[in-house]
Amino acid sequence: MGRKKAVYQSGHQSAVKAKQIGSADLTGSSQDQHFRWDTSMLDVGVTDDAACDWTWRLEPDDLKDLMQFLSDSSNRTWSELEGDRTGNKVSHKKHHQHPVANICNAARKRFLDEVGDESHDMLFRFRYGGTQRLWGLRDRAVFHIVWIDLNHKVYPTEPG
Numbered sequence: 664m665g666r667k668k669a670v671y672q673s674g675h676q677s678a679v680k681a682k683q684i685g686s687a688d689l690t691g692s693s694q695d696q697h698f699r700w701d702t703s704m705l706d707v708g709v710t711d712d713a714a715c716d717w718t719w720r721l722e723p724d725d726l727k728d729l730m731q732f733l734s735d736s737s738n739r740t741w742s743e744l745e746g747d748r749t750g751n752k753v754s755h756k757k758h759h760q761h762p763v764a765n766i767c768n769a770a771r772k773r774f775l776d777e778v779g780d781e782s783h784d785m786l787f788r789f790r791y792g793g794t795q796r797l798w799g800l801r802d803r804a805v806f807h808i809v810w811i812d813l814n815h816k817v818y819p820t821e822p823g
Contacts, residue, residue: 696804
């Protein structure tokens, strides 16, 4: 499977980087491996896209929370992470795959134009706070970070 990604420097598209990301092997050994993360697929250009309600411009506390989540997660296996549930009456998985087709129109367009291609039909989403989400692609034990979504805008569940 091929994929494309614009590489940004100072907010300007400077090159196109090709990278192969296979389908996530979500069975067997990858589930028992420790979570690892990678920033080679960061979509930093989203910060300058007026159509997107999420950004990489982070306040220091937001960055600290994100780094703490990534650090804590690195000490756990994928199986442990995927076993995390919300504490609500109706318990849901906190971290799971999510169809690209179900994210908001701006995110889907951005993903297909700048990050992935039609061969990527699933993203992986981490919930690490009330509205904070971390979106990316999973390739076996490696999570390729694409977006941070502090206000639950990539896949909004509340109207409006």
